[in-house]
Amino acid sequence: MDTTSRHVLCEYYGCDVDLLQDRGFIEELLQRAAEAAGATVVGTVFHRYSPQGLSGVVLVAESHFSIHTWPEHRFAAADFFTCGDCRPEDAHPVLRRALHAEDAEVMVLARGMGRRSIQVREHRREPEPLW
């Protein structure tokens, strides 16, 4: 694996409550996001909390994609961490649209031995819906 990586941290506000607790939907969505980023899925693990909330990770050959949902707050936090030629930023609009997030926050970090320093490359709020 290439050791120079990008790590995109996303937080989604005002999401659709029903979607945030739909395990099948979230699992399929995270795999679709990984594919949109050009990553290759090698494993998954998901867990549904009682009474609500989901956590899941899609392990990819280039690192991982994760999501944690809080339906009671219409909130979700996601991470897209990849090395090599992937485009982790491309996973973000897939999730934001699919979750019907009213607004979002995105932080892009550069990581990995290739640079020997974790660096914040970008940090933005997206207050407007995408549709």
Place this chain on the structure above:
Amino acid sequence: MDTTSRHVLCEYYGCDVDLLQDRGFIEELLQRAAEAAGATVVGTVFHRYSPQGLSGVVLVAESHFSIHTWPEHRFAAADFFTCGDCRPEDAHPVLRRALHAEDAEVMVLARGMGRRSIQVREHRREPEPLW
């Protein structure tokens, strides 16, 4: 789940090569790190790359712990992401010592709906070995 979270990003340099490719060791280590942070394990997924390198995630009731290793570079990147009363910072010395990392970098982020902003709380290099 509490929506106020801490996310600790760690990078480990000069690690023991054999340990970085020992799947059983890395799997047990990541679970031990999660327990040291006070988290409750609810699932795991690991993958071994050819010819070398490992990726793994321990899903916890409070979010997740992940690791990606590059034995050929004696390098590993780890994330400890937890909400609630966990102590994700306590996972770091467990990994650093166990991997025999010569030096490390740590970035601590505050995340989650409770604060409505991802914030860098701490960012440090640890150039000296811990032992």
